[in-house]
């Protein structure tokens with residue numbers, strides 16, 4: 445891909461009736477290819493997804509469990525590129541947050557989206573300290589937010605609602621769920637939510653998507669038949685470590701995906717899974 449430079453020039457929050465819109469306006473030397481790239485990184489047992497919009501905005505959803513994310517990002521980003529526009533931490537569990545420590549040490553991070561749910565672990569506290577030192581702008585995710593990643597790519601936040609940190613939920617059920625839309629391409633990211641949250645958002649939003657980041661590494665507590673039917677993805681991607689001790693992905697989740705004729709790709713078997721889209725056609729490139 446042709447090299448490109450960009451600067452996050454403006455950061456605007458617009459009230460849109462009940463929606464809150466967050467707009468990234470990037471000054472971009474556009475790539476000649478004009479493709480959205482979405483890579484589900486093989487970071488072992490955990491989630492990390494690298495996204496580059498067709499105008500070059502770079503986003504990482506979750507950092508995985510370790511510094512494995514750095515070598516994976518090194519394969520996707522030019523060696524000289526040491527800035528990331530937006531990190532999204534879905535929830536504080538170590539298999540999603542620990543790699544962000546390494547990312548914050550190596551990259552300049554302009555904006556961080558997270559929730560107000562915290563963890564008492566030393567690792568999470570180190571992450572928060574580094575984030576403060578970095579001085580990144582913080583956005584707290586909330587149902588109804590629309591984040592403009594460039595002038596035609598949006599990330600709509602479906603979960604969690606305001607005040608989720610006070611509701612006594614498991615951290616898994618506080619995770620950020622959102623859909624990325626670029627033209628006709630739609631990708632739903634479901635963190636580690638259980639069925640209880642799947643049921644909540646199923647009644648509220650149009651979940652239809654081409655790709656589903658399968659919830660909670662294929663846990664049996666996620667991916668209900670009803671939820672899979674509502675999303676009706678062509679492809680489900682499971683981010684999971686080889687021989688993990690959790691038994692992920694489970695027969696229950698795989699069975700529900702198979703029943704809906706969803707093609708399943710797994711980072712433990714397939715390695716990093718990469719897609720590109722021109723807004724019309726979505727292609728698996730590895």
Ligand SMILES: [Zn+2]
Nearest residue numbers: 490539636660
């Ligand atoms: Zn997880």
